[in-house]
Amino acid sequence: MSYVVDFTEVSTVGLESSPVADALAGLRANEARYFKNKYDHVFTTSPASEARETVDWVHEVLASERDIVIASPPLEATEFVVDGHRWAYVFYDSGLSINVLYALEAGGKRAVGFKLSDGMDVPDELSGFKFARQKSKLAGTIRGSYFVIKGEH
Structure with a gap:
């Protein structure tokens, strides 16, 4: 069952099993606010079990680009196209959020972003990345990193 993410309440x-559920919910709401304000897009997630294709695509990009396998189970995912870009998000039990930005036209921006919920440790599989900090009214302190996608997916 899909869930329209509310960034006011x-x-x-869908995230209750996470040890950092409140911070992860704030992180998810932060993303929902961004897409509503920038693109007038309503951010809607589905349980990972119902969004298998999205989760598999994100995992394929991670594995083929950087040999990364995420240890934490995925809880929710979403995928949509806005402004000529395919976006995919996966939210994990650990508090990790991964997004893939993939331009539909050749030569456009293509990248994978990682965001860590307030209170979670950097997962071992992402220990080689440097994380910058940003403050969010909805999510507290978010730590983020990214890499540029080189291949076709």
């Missing part, structure tokens, strides 16, 4: 719906 932050809810842990």
Whole structure:
């Protein structure tokens, strides 16, 4: 069952099993606010079990680009196209959020972003990345990193 993410009343719906559920819900709400304000897009997630194709695509990009396998189980995912870009998000039990930005036209921006919820440790599989900090009213302190996608996916 899909969930329209509300960024005015932050809810842990779908994320309850995470040890950092409140911070992860804030992170998810932060993303929802960004897409609503920038693109007038309503950010809607589905349980990972119902969004298998999205989760598999994100995992394929991670594995083929950087040999990364995420240890934490995925909880929710979403995929949509706005402004000529395919976006995919996966939210994990550990508090990790991964997004893939993939321009539909050749030569456009293509990258993978990682965001760590407030209170979670850097997962071992991402220990080689440097994380910058940003403050969010919805999510507290978010630590983020990214890499540029070189291949076709």
